[in-house]
Amino acid sequence: MSTNDDSQGVSQSAKPSTQxxxxxxxxxxxxxxxxxxxxxxxxxxxxxxxxxLTSPFLAPYPPRxxxxxxxxEAGEAPSFKHPFGTSKAGLDVYSEVLHGTAGDMYVGxxxxxxxxxxxxVIGALAGYSRGGMSDILxxxxxxxxxxxxxxxxxLAARVFLIIVAQGFGLTLILILLGVFGWATISFIVRGExxxxxxxxxxxxxxxxxxxxxxxxxxxxxxxxLTPVIVTSTLMIAGNILTxxxxxxxxxxxxxxSTWGITIQEGITYMRTEWWTTLFPxxxxxxxxxxxxxxxxxxSDALNPRLRD
Amino acid sequence: MTENAxxxxxxxxxxxxxxxxxxxxxxxxxxxxxxxxxxxxxHIDAGENLGLVGESGCGKTTLGKTLMYLExxxxxxxxxxxxxxxxxxxxxxxxxxxxxxxxxxxxxxNPYTSLDPRMTVFDILSEPYQIHKHVxxxxxxxxxxxxxxxxxxxxxxxxxxxxxxxxxxxxxxxIARALAVDPKLIVADEPVSSLDVxxxxxxxxxxxxxxxxKGISYLYISHDLSSVRQITNRVAVMYLGKIFETAKTDSxxxxxxxxxxxxxxxxxxxxxxEHQRERIIxxxxxxxxxxxxxxxxxxxxxPYATELCAREEPxxxxxxxxxxxxxxxxxxxx
Amino acid sequence: xxTRERLLDxxxxxxxxxxxxxxxxxxxxxxFHIGRDEAVGLVGESGSGKTVMxxxxxxxxxxxxRIVGGSITFEGEDLLKKSDEEMRRIRGRKIGMxxxxxxxxxxxxxxxxxxxxEVIREHNRAISKSEALEQTTKLLEMVRISEPGLRVKNxxxxxxxxxxxxxxIAKALAAGPSLLFADEPTTNLDVTVQAQVLELIKDLRxxxxxxxxxxxxxxxxxxxxxxxxxxxxxxxxxxVAETHSLFKKPQHPYTEALLQAxxxxxxxxxxxxxxxxxxxxxxxxxxxxxxxxxPYAKQICIDKVPPLExxxxxxxxxxxxxxxxxxxxx
Numbered sequence: 001m002s003t004n005d006d007s008q009g010v011s012q013s014a015k016p017s018t019q020x021x022x023x024x025x026x027x028x029x030x031x032x033x034x035x036x037x038x039x040x041x042x043x044x045x046x047x048x049x050x051x052x053l054t055s056p057f058l059a060p061y062p063p064r065x066x067x068x069x070x071x072x073e074a075g076e077a078p079s080f081k082h083p084f085g086t087s088k089a090g091l092d093v094y095s096e097v098l099h100g101t102a103g104d105m106y107v108g109x110x111x112x113x114x115x116x117x118x119x120x121v122i123g124a125l126a127g128y129s130r131g132g133m134s135d136i137l138x139x140x141x142x143x144x145x146x147x148x149x150x151x152x153x154x155l156a157a158r159v160f161l162i163i164v165a166q167g168f169g170l171t172l173i174l175i176l177l178g179v180f181g182w183a184t185i186s187f188i189v190r191g192e193x194x195x196x197x198x199x200x201x202x203x204x205x206x207x208x209x210x211x212x213x214x215x216x217x218x219x220x221x222x223x224x225l226t227p228v229i230v231t232s233t234l235m236i237a238g239n240i241l242t243x244x245x246x247x248x249x250x251x252x253x254x255x256x257s258t259w260g261i262t263i264q265e266g267i268t269y270m271r272t273e274w275w276t277t278l279f280p281x282x283x284x285x286x287x288x289x290x291x292x293x294x295x296x297x298x299s300d301a302l303n304p305r306l307r308d
Numbered sequence: 309m310t311e312n313a314x315x316x317x318x319x320x321x322x323x324x325x326x327x328x329x330x331x332x333x334x335x336x337x338x339x340x341x342x343x344x345x346x347x348x349x350x351h352i353d354a355g356e357n358l359g360l361v362g363e364s365g366c367g368k369t370t371l372g373k374t375l376m377y378l379e380x381x382x383x384x385x386x387x388x389x390x391x392x393x394x395x396x397x398x399x400x401x402x403x404x405x406x407x408x409x410x411x412x413x414x415x416x417x418n419p420y421t422s423l424d425p426r427m428t429v430f431d432i433l434s435e436p437y438q439i440h441k442h443v444x445x446x447x448x449x450x451x452x453x454x455x456x457x458x459x460x461x462x463x464x465x466x467x468x469x470x471x472x473x474x475x476x477x478x479x480x481x482x483i484a485r486a487l488a489v490d491p492k493l494i495v496a497d498e499p500v501s502s503l504d505v506x507x508x509x510x511x512x513x514x515x516x517x518x519x520x521x522k523g524i525s526y527l528y529i530s531h532d533l534s535s536v537r538q539i540t541n542r543v544a545v546m547y548l549g550k551i552f553e554t555a556k557t558d559s560x561x562x563x564x565x566x567x568x569x570x571x572x573x574x575x576x577x578x579x580x581x582e583h584q585r586e587r588i589i590x591x592x593x594x595x596x597x598x599x600x601x602x603x604x605x606x607x608x609x610x611p612y613a614t615e616l617c618a619r620e621e622p623x624x625x626x627x628x629x630x631x632x633x634x635x636x637x638x639x640x641x642x
Numbered sequence: 643x644x645t646r647e648r649l650l651d652x653x654x655x656x657x658x659x660x661x662x663x664x665x666x667x668x669x670x671x672x673x674f675h676i677g678r679d680e681a682v683g684l685v686g687e688s689g690s691g692k693t694v695m696x697x698x699x700x701x702x703x704x705x706x707x708r709i710v711g712g713s714i715t716f717e718g719e720d721l722l723k724k725s726d727e728e729m730r731r732i733r734g735r736k737i738g739m740x741x742x743x744x745x746x747x748x749x750x751x752x753x754x755x756x757x758x759x760e761v762i763r764e765h766n767r768a769i770s771k772s773e774a775l776e777q778t779t780k781l782l783e784m785v786r787i788s789e790p791g792l793r794v795k796n797x798x799x800x801x802x803x804x805x806x807x808x809x810x811i812a813k814a815l816a817a818g819p820s821l822l823f824a825d826e827p828t829t830n831l832d833v834t835v836q837a838q839v840l841e842l843i844k845d846l847r848x849x850x851x852x853x854x855x856x857x858x859x860x861x862x863x864x865x866x867x868x869x870x871x872x873x874x875x876x877x878x879x880x881x882v883a884e885t886h887s888l889f890k891k892p893q894h895p896y897t898e899a900l901l902q903a904x905x906x907x908x909x910x911x912x913x914x915x916x917x918x919x920x921x922x923x924x925x926x927x928x929x930x931x932x933x934x935x936x937p938y939a940k941q942i943c944i945d946k947v948p949p950l951e952x953x954x955x956x957x958x959x960x961x962x963x964x965x966x967x968x969x970x971x972x
């Protein structure tokens with residue numbers, strides 16, 4: 001006895017079609033599109049990514065170029081030639097902001113990627129294994145979580161300077177941010193795995209004879225990605241901000257182009273040459289805002305409670 | 309069901325306890341056990357539907373899982389199709405483990421979490437073939453369509469995702485998945501409890517049809533005795549990790565021989581305003597399975613309990629042919 | 643329906659939910675009455691509108707829901723015209739409600755004693771703390787909680803499901819309402835505990851001469867606890883009748899199907915399969931909402947919404963063919 005077609009989902013069609021149904025990603029994307037704030041965040045982020053990728057071509061001056069000083073144009077207010085003005089030391093602020101975009105995207109996204117990679121592995125092991133191993137990994141995560149990030153980085157910067165006699169560059173900041181930031185991700189991953197592990201569809205695959213690897217990678221991991229994605233997005237914003245703070249406090253590498261460095265250079269003269277701090281400051285503001293809006297939008301779109 | 313044929317599945321003296329820990333800062337200490345299953349023996353014949361009933365905490369879900377080695381038993385034996393299951397799993401005997409994963413399947417209670425939301429119905433139903441590789445890829449589509457037809461779904465449903473289906477349909481997909489490996493026994497754990505009343509009959513009838521058509525045996529775990537009455541051939545009643553009574557379905561419902569069963573049956577409202585009956589209201593609640601009462605576990609709530617019941621635990625014994633009960637005074641209820 | 647003094651009179655109630663996916667017409671034109679000291683069953687499956695109806699009467703419909711039409715009259719007064727403050731005084735004092743999950747009616751942060759006393763003092767400002775505690779203890783005795791003196795100090799999470807439900811009932815009755823909505827009070831409970839709670843509700847109703855609306859999908863509970871039944875389907879009324887008449891000879895195809903689809907513990911019989919599914923309430927079927935699943939459906943059922951009419955047996959039925967159909971009971 002056949003039943004009437006009775007999809008209860010949002011799609012109302014009673015047409016028997018052989019095309020693939022709407023996956024959860026497709027449903028989430030539809031929902032995301034309706035969220036204006038999230039879309040705004042997405043555009044801002046894409047804009048910054050674009051700038052970061054094309055900065056070598058867009059910037060009139062190469063990174064850390066003091067040419068303006070030699071041309072006697074240092075310390076000038078925004079003009080046609082220098083849209084964001086020039087710093088007292090002779091940097092074209094517009095170019096520096098563009099190069100800084102690349103620098104901060106590199107640090108922000110890179111550090112987050114590293115943190116997620118480490119956090120996923122440790123969190124997955126902590127969540128899936130039982131007994132001693134799980135407890136040890138949890139403790140390790142807790143230790144790393146409580147280590148204060150900023151003092152460590154500032155300390156490392158000083159030590160590096162003393163030992164190697166030069167600033168440590170963006171890559172080292174990236175590594176440090178990643179290595180000390182993975183704990184949040186691992187907690188989330190562990191918690192989600194503990195939850196999903198006991199769900200019946202995992203038990204069902206087990207009862208079909210699925211191997212442990214298949215269970216973890218085919219069933220569990222795809223179902224825990226949502227909070228990881230949202231947290232990562234917000235983490236990028238956090239890492240960018242941290243970089244700016246580090247550089248602002250004077251612990252950054254003066255040979256690199258980042259927003260923080262530029263702000264730091266202009267802070268002494270903020271009263272008179274306000275443009276040196278304002279424009280990189282605005283860039284930071286919008287980048288962080290963009291990632292936050294995107295993260296919120298993703299969170300709403302992927303939130304299962306809104307599902308019909 | 310001939311008496312002489314060996315049963316399809318036989319469980320002997322199964323014990324499963326869950327340890328309880330008290331957590332310190334670094335270490336944890338075990339402080340007790342939950343007596344989920346305490347020395348349970350039962351059997352299921354080929355083509356038979358055995359009902360397993362009881363209230364929360366009686367251990368019926370744990371029994372279903374342990375039977376399939378989704379939980380590790382503490383002690384006891386299980387023989388399935390002539391194979392010694394627990395021993396084989398302990399020794400990691402790959403062949404036997406494979407046979408068990410093909411021979412026994414489970415249908416779960418919650419249709420909203422028993423299907424992987426990231427997979428299409430096609431992926432879900434072809435997963436056994438992906439895992440065991442015993443069916444060539446070009447055969448998968450045909451098989452999946454056949455499975456869908458068996459549970460009264462359409463071929464085009466294969467390309468959809470679980471969230472596009474209703475609860476009843478999801479449950480049918482879950483049943484189709486269980487059928488994909490051609491099992492001899494299906495453990496159905498409260499398969500209709502989460503479904504609307506008007507949908508339940510669809511699923512219950514489907515299970516019975518499959519039983520007739522393919523000779524599948526069932527362990528039908530449920531707290532809903534009315535549905536148990538409809539579809540099972542025999543019933544076992546559990547309380548606090550023990551089997552209290554087991555008999556042919558009609559015998560159990562018409563002439564129960566255990567006070568707990570009697571109270572259980574009398575508690576259920578009948579959809580008939582004319583129906584008159586004596587209602588036994590049990591005092592108190594089901595006690596905790598961490599510290600079960602001494603002697604007969606039911607004695608603190610039993611209206612017929614005597615001093616003997618508090619002292620000595622009654623054994624599950626045959627009162628009348630095919631009808632077993634664990635009570636010192638079962639003969640009284642004949 | 644006899645014209646007894648109507649305690650609650652709901653006419654043409656419409657409550658819609660304005661969601662992202664569309665407008666869910668959860669309650670789409672429902673009439674409901676209950677008199678003093680009456681026990682009425684409100685029967686339906688998920689999506690029938692039974693819970694939303696009771697939430698509408700209490701005016702606690704959660705967003706994005708809203709009452710968009712109809713009237714609700716309680717003790718002669720129009721509830722839809724009441725202010726928030728006035729409704730607060732009615733909730734608990736005049737109309738009480740219990741929910742399927744007792745955990746949601748009990749605050750996990752306060753002891754049982756505190757919560758019950760609070761309700762008592764809320765509706766009787768003059769009473770002192772110690773008097774309120776006395777009444778609380780009496781309430782717990784009334785719902786058959788053993789050692790009530792000790793229980794008042796317990797927190798909800800320390801108690802079992804059955805106890806929590808009984809306390810939730812006590813909380814609903816603390817201020818002595820004349821009408822109680824019991825929404826699936828026993829669905830989450832074990833069978834033997836369910837029996838306890840149902841007996842308790844029966845006793846309380848008799849002792850306090852309280853009216854009871856029993857919201858359930860369980861036909862057995864309906865048969866035991868009610869004198870009148872209202873069957874809802876997809877936000878509309880299917881049938882209204884006196885309980886024993888409904889079971890003996892239903893006059894709506896949905897009622898018939900429901901009675902025959904339900905397994906019984908006292909006999910083995912073939913279960914009637916109702917094809918299809920509960921309809922989508924954003925785009926419900928045209929005409930009679932049950933028509934896609936009804937074995938007796940004809941063209942008029944698709945075209946025209948059937949009116950709710952009084953039948954020869956004193957039922958109210960919204961079926962075009964109640965006159966000609968010979969439907970079977972349980």
